[in-house]
Amino acid sequence: MSPADDRTPPATIFDETAMLSLEDLSRMCSVDARHIVEFVEEGVLNVIEVRSEWHFTGAALRRARLAVRLERDLELNLAGVALAVELIEELEQLRRQLKSRG
Helix, strand or coil, rough: HHHHHCCCCCCCCCCCCCEEHHHHHHHHHCCCCCHHHHHHHCCCCEEEECEEEEEHHHHHHHHHHHHHHHHHHHHCCCHHHHHHHHHHHHHHHHHHHHHCCC
């Protein structure tokens, strides 16, 4: 397997209001569905439950891909991934606020 085969698929434009199934999200992040479940259990991802089935927003896809990259590239455990994702999103929000004021 080449190094390129081991990477998360490149980011694509995706409607953040779209609903994804557990299988869709795991496929789009190139991880096992159990891995997505672990992200949910650790609080990295939020679930929308519809008729006892888990669904995720398009925003969860962006968050899950970030989590997978952090886990892989920085070798963080799940708790570390959850903390890093929260801090990155908080930083992005602060930057948007500063930009809107400028």
